[in-house]
Amino acid sequence: MQKPENCIITIFGASGDLTKRKLMPSLFDLYQKKLLPEKFAIIGLGRTPFTDEAFREKMYNDVKTFAKIEAEKQRVLKVFLENIHYLPMDINNADDYSKLKARLEELDSRVESGGNYIYYVATSPKFFELVSRHLGMQGLQKQGGGTGWKRIVIEKPFGYDLDSARKLNAHLQEIFIEDQIYRIDHYLGKETVQNILAFRFANGIFEPLWNRNFIHHVEITGVENIGVEDRGGYYDSSGALRDMVQNHLLQVLSIIAMEPPSKFEATALRNEKVKVFQSLSPIKPEDVKKQVVRGQYTGSTVRGEKVPGYREEKGVAADSRTETFLAMKFYIGNWRWGGVPFYIRTGKRMPTRVSEVTIHFKKTPHALFSQNLAPTVGDNQLVIRIQPDEGILLKFGIKVPGAGFEIKTVNMDFHYSDISERTIPEAYERLLLDCMLGDASLYARSDAVETCWEFISPILDAWENDPDLPLYGYPAGTWGPKEASNLFDESNEDWRYPCKNLANDGEYCEL
Ligand code: BG6
Numbered sequence: 001m002q003k004p005e006n007c008i009i010t011i012f013g014a015s016g017d018l019t020k021r022k023l024m025p026s027l028f029d030l031y032q033k034k035l036l037p038e039k040f041a042i043i044g045l046g047r048t049p050f051t052d053e054a055f056r057e058k059m060y061n062d063v064k065t066f067a068k069i070e071a072e073k074q075r076v077l078k079v080f081l082e083n084i085h086y087l088p089m090d091i092n093n094a095d096d097y098s099k100l101k102a103r104l105e106e107l108d109s110r111v112e113s114g115g116n117y118i119y120y121v122a123t124s125p126k127f128f129e130l131v132s133r134h135l136g137m138q139g140l141q142k143q144g145g146g147t148g149w150k151r152i153v154i155e156k157p158f159g160y161d162l163d164s165a166r167k168l169n170a171h172l173q174e175i176f177i178e179d180q181i182y183r184i185d186h187y188l189g190k191e192t193v194q195n196i197l198a199f200r201f202a203n204g205i206f207e208p209l210w211n212r213n214f215i216h217h218v219e220i221t222g223v224e225n226i227g228v229e230d231r232g233g234y235y236d237s238s239g240a241l242r243d244m245v246q247n248h249l250l251q252v253l254s255i256i257a258m259e260p261p262s263k264f265e266a267t268a269l270r271n272e273k274v275k276v277f278q279s280l281s282p283i284k285p286e287d288v289k290k291q292v293v294r295g296q297y298t299g300s301t302v303r304g305e306k307v308p309g310y311r312e313e314k315g316v317a318a319d320s321r322t323e324t325f326l327a328m329k330f331y332i333g334n335w336r337w338g339g340v341p342f343y344i345r346t347g348k349r350m351p352t353r354v355s356e357v358t359i360h361f362k363k364t365p366h367a368l369f370s371q372n373l374a375p376t377v378g379d380n381q382l383v384i385r386i387q388p389d390e391g392i393l394l395k396f397g398i399k400v401p402g403a404g405f406e407i408k409t410v411n412m413d414f415h416y417s418d419i420s421e422r423t424i425p426e427a428y429e430r431l432l433l434d435c436m437l438g439d440a441s442l443y444a445r446s447d448a449v450e451t452c453w454e455f456i457s458p459i460l461d462a463w464e465n466d467p468d469l470p471l472y473g474y475p476a477g478t479w480g481p482k483e484a485s486n487l488f489d490e491s492n493e494d495w496r497y498p499c500k501n502l503a504n505d506g507e508y509c510e511l
Contacts, residue, residue, distance in 0.1 A: 004436035006039040007116035007148075008107055010100070012091065012131055013123035014044030014055070018155065022186075023122065024059050025067035026428040031080045032073070035433055039111040043103060044086045055086035091127050097134040104140070115148025118435055122155050129171050136175035143180070151435055153182040156247060157238065158444070161460060162453040169446040182435050183444040187248035189427030192386045192416075194442070196255045196357070197269075199384070199392065206382075207260070209361070210336075217341045218256065219358040219496060222249050222386075223350040227297065227307070227476065228324070232315025240294070240326040244346040246456045250277070251444065252386070253342065256357055257332055266441040270448065277451035279334040288462040288469060295325035295472040295481040297349040302477030307349065309476065321463075321471050324348040327484035327495075328459075343487060345495060349476040355386035358496050369399075369407045379409060383496070390424060391415040 009027075011019055030036050044055055059081055063069060069077055087103050089096035108115060117140070121131050132152060135141055143150045154172070159165025172181050187193055200207060209215070222244055228235040235243065254273040261268035283291050299309035310316060310324050325347035332342065361380035383393040393413045400406040416422060434442055463469055472481035485494050 001035060002437060003035065004037045004433070005116055006037045006111055006113040007118060007436060008041045008043065008104060008111065008113050009118045009120060009432075009436075010043045010045060010104070011120045011122055012045050012127070013121070014086065015046035015048045015050075016122060018122045019044065020059070020062035021066050022426065022428045023120065023432070024063045026426045026432055028063055028067065028069075028077060028080050029426065029429050030433055032076060037113075037436065039113065040083060041107045041111045041113070042084045043100075043107070044084065045089050045100065046086075047088065047090065049088040050086045052085050056081040056084055059084060091123065091131060091134075094134060094137065097138050097140075101138045101140060113148065114146075115143075115150075117148065118151050118153060120153040120155075125155075125157055125160075128154055128168060132172055132175050141176050141180065149180075149438065150176070151180050151182055151438070152176055153184055153435055155184050156186075157242060158183050158247070158449050159453060160237075160242070162450065162457040165449055165453045169450065173446070178446060179440070181446070182431075182440055183446075183449060184431060185247050185251050185444050186427040186431065187251050187386075188442040188444070189429070189431040190386060191424045191427075191430070192384070192390045193252060193255065194430070196252070196384060200255075201260050212336065212338055212340050214361055215340055216360045216362045217343065217493075219343045219345070219360065220249050220252055220256070220356075221344075221358075221496070222252075222346045222355040224348055224353045225350055225477075226353070227349050228310065228313050228316070230314065232313040234315075235324075236316045236320055236322050239322040240324055240346050240348070241456060241459060245326060245328075245344055246452050247444075249344050249346060250452045250455070252355075252357060253344070254448075256359075257337060257342075259336070264441075266439060269441050270445045274445065274448050274451060275334075276332060277448055277455065279332050279337075280451075280455045281331040281333045282455065283328075283330060283459055285458060285462040285465070288459055288466075291330060291487070292326070292328045292459055293472065293481060293484045293487060294323035294463070294470075295347070295474045295484075296320070296322065297324050297347075297476040298473045300475035300477055302349075307476040310348075323471060325350075325472075325474060325480040325484075327480065327487060329487040330455075341489070343495070345480070345484065347480050350479060351477055352498065353388065354498050356496075356498070357384040357386070358382070359384075369397075369405045381496075389415060389417075391417075 011023060013019065027036070027042065050058065060077060063077060064074060085107065087100060089100065104117060119135060121128055123131065135152070141150050152172070159168055200210065254276040257276045258272040259275065261272045297310045299312060300307050311318055311320050327343070327345040329341050329343050331337070331340070359382040363379070379395060381395040383395070385391050385393065391414045393411055395409050395411055397407040398410050400408050416424060431442060434440070472483055474480045479497060488494060
């Protein structure tokens with residue numbers, strides 16, 4: 001593995017949740033794997049007035065708890081945290097950015113980073129422009145000519161709709177060049193999402209089948225059993241379509257549907273992904289009713305526990321029409337996928353947490369055996385399980401042993417837990433490392449973000465303009481409104497329900 005050059009990572013919003021839950025634990029993992037630069041420094045920036053020591057102490061306790069660091073590794077954590085510094089700052093105050101500049105210069109000579117800086121903006125999105133403008137005013141974006149590289153990482157959400165995403169891109173590109181901008185989508189950092197690339201392009205057997213001639217339809221699911229927790233305020237102005245589909249699930253779709261890139265590097269890869277987004281057949285306002293089903297969870301009892309409805313959650317308006325469930329059907333208008341329906345489904349307060357892609361292959365052209373009696377028996381499905389129980393499952397028909405020729409479906413199942421490299425790294429670990437290495441392959445490019453919004457924004461507009469478009473209630477702990485099943489053309493088709501009978505308490509279970 002290549003080791004990154006010495007650098008300094010600054011984190012805006014360092015006293016927030018993301019830093020303690022994801023960023024610090026991931027940086028610590030990289031440190032333990034010796035994947036951080038020879039010399040580095042991390043500067044936390046936030047409103048809370050910590051000293052370096054107080055911030056290290058806080059990080060020590062937080063990381064220990066969230067990343068469940070065992071006793072023998074806690075000493076290593078302490079050593080790692082010696083590289084962490086803190087600068088209290090008011091994000092609105094220009095003077096505080098000159099203090100940041102001075103601190104960077106001081107640490108730069110200490111860790112010999114040669115001016116290589118990463119600015120990780122993990123603040124509320126309303127500050128993205130402000131932070132980048134101030135960095136620009138201090139000349140902290142300038143690179144080249146021996147001054148080291150500068151990169152800015154922008155957390156999600158990237159825009160609220162097409163206009164705001166375009167505006168944010170235009171603003172960032174006035175200060176930074178595109179190669180310096182790293183737009184995070186943590187789904188792209190997931191090991192199992194990256195593996196879709198390997199699965200498709202490192203194997204000879206699947207790619208010949210990966211098209212409209214053999215694939216009947218494709219299902220992408222990303223559902224959770226949790227509700228909106230303490231994020232009601234944010235979620236109520238977002239909703240499932242913005243929160244999960246515009247970014248994460250469309251990114252997964254692009255990897256499933258893209259053409260093979262000519263080589264494995266950021267530009268070639270991201271060009272192919274953008275072509276998928278550009279080929280998405282727009283959903284017309286009059287078709288939203290037919291192609292999109294939205295829902296909102298209502299109060300219920302889930303496995304003996306009372307669960308509040310979405311409108312009773314903290315931070316949520318009592319008459320909210322924000323969707324917590326979304327199911328849609330659409331097409332990719334290109335040579336490979338013409339006529340193949342794609343289905344995406346996401347939701348909060350579902351029976352389980354599972355993200356997966358299911359490729360449904362076409363049936364045999366002529367039914368010799370019992371498939372013609374029960375149409376789903378013997379279905380060939382390839383399930384790419386992103387999480388949990390990460391793996392790949394192939395379903396196919398066999399002859400039931402004994403007399404006659406009855407067919408039943410069986411599973412050929414690969415689990416990551418079966419291989420020796422069984423620990424799956426955190427998505428942020430990979431993404432942070434790639435940013436240090438200057439590899440933007442797993443980050444979203446400006447044109448990709450905008451084309452995704454071009455596809456999504458008309459749906460949001462249709463909902464806004466037509467209050468009669470239904471928002472279905474569904475009891476917490478269920479698979480969402482039954483209307484979602486009507487998206488399928490044929491009456492015997494439906495979504496995959498990976499734990500329909502809740503056999504093991506709503507934990508993911510393959511049936
Ligand atoms: C986040 C969304 O981006 O992704 C959350 O804001 C969601 O609402 C989360 O819970 C899902 O991520 P994961 O990695 O748990 O599937």
